[in-house]
Amino acid sequence: MKYRVRHLTEYKYGSAVTLCYNMAHLLPRDTLNQICVNRRLHVTPTPIYQTESEDYFGNPTYYFSIQEPHKKLIIDMECVYDITPLERSQQLFLGSVTCGELRQLLAAAETPELRMTKEYLMDSPLIHRSSDLADYAAQTFDDTVPVLQAALDFTQKIFNEFTFDPTATSVSTPVEQVLLEKRGVCQDFAHLAIACIRSVGLPARYVSGYLETLPPPGQEKLVGADASHAWFAIYIPDMGWVEFDPTNNLMPSDQHIVTAWGRDYSDVTPLQGVIFDGGESQTIKVSVDVQRC
Structure with a gap:
């Protein structure tokens, strides 16, 4: 495409x-x-x-x-x-490393890749870990749950429990406020997911780019009507950085266009x-x- x-x-x-x-x-x-x-x-x-x-x-x-x-x-x-659309094997969905196993791997950090990944466990300018954020995500990212399944479940959790509202937040709105009010835009939902995942000891990063949007049936697409988009990625051994879009409750494939990634919006x-x-x-x-x- x-x-x-x-x-x-x-x-x-x-x-x-x-x-x-x-x-x-x-x-x-x-x-x-x-x-x-x-x-x-x-x-x-x-x-x-x-x-x-x-x-x-x-x-x-x-x-x-x-x-x-x-x-x-x-x-x-x-x-x-x-x-090119991403190909995903069902075996990867069923056999990925668990959250507990990933925490152990990160604690040992025996490879350069794991050591570099630990950077995405820490606080960043717009994202700070907290006990409230950890509590919100703890059950989803239980030690026994595969990381991939947990990330899918958490993406759906945000999609179901939060309302898209472009008037509710600004670039500087704290993640804790988004969690409290349960309203925001794609940047807020990406930041929230990353903050929660880091708060439970797993690595996550911010991804910015674009998303193809389609007009209602029978209507022409308006010029300039699209917008920048944001989502998050979580690191899974043997799979690398896997992306999730909580605003739309899906895993990006061929309609998400990546511009940049970093610790949070301030990097990109x-x-x-x-x-x-x-x-x-x-x-x-x-x-x-x-x-x-």
């Missing part, structure tokens, strides 16, 4: 920005079942300096600086992806940087289109 993704971001400032430095997590990342076959990224005004690199987690990054006064900044990214923010001047107010408009091609 091939997808064309266009992510258009537009900032408007109350007064002219005289200088800005930015880092973007917008460029495509290749994965086991996803390859970028074509891409373009255009910034207006034209940057005086720009370069591509990789961050600590191996995500492609794009750095740029603009040194001319501007009241509008536009970042226009378009990529074409070739995605689409655009972050520093501006000089610009006034006291600014607005941002984001338009995302995901189309089959």
Whole structure:
């Protein structure tokens, strides 16, 4: 399956920005079942300096600086992806390592892979472990339950018990508040799952990207109606990092497009940087289109 993704971001400032430095997590990342076959990224005004690199987690990054006064900044990214559906053996579902066995493996950490995985057991800027979070997940991730089955059950638990509400939270809403109010968006549900899983001593990471959405039957798809999406992955020996989408109660396959992964949203923010001047107010408009091609 091939997808064309266009992510258009537009900032408007109350007064002219005289200088800005930015880092973007917008460029495509290749994965086991996803390859970028074509891409373009255009910034207006034209940057005086720009370069591509990789961050600590191996995500492609794009750095740029603009040194001319501007009241509008536009970042226009378009990529074409070739995605192959993931094949999952029923034997893996039935015979995966249990939560207790994984905790023991992590405690010993006898391989470089396990030692690196332990990084995703710890707190991160937007995710902090707690006893309340551990209590919410403890029964699901009991020592005797296979990790894969537990992750599937917990994905369904969040889907069933939480309400999707884009007005309930912001980027800075604490996970404990999401747990209490049981409302939020995909980022909140991903953060909640990760926080709970880490609180019971298992490794989980944040995944950002896009999700193909389809219009109601008989209606045309609106331009710009798609959005960035977020989900989580849990580490399972012999399977690697396995992804789960609690917002939609499924395991991502060929309709989820990965941009980046890290400890939480703060590691993979689409655009972050520093501006000089610009006034006291600014607005941002984001338009995302995901189309089959």
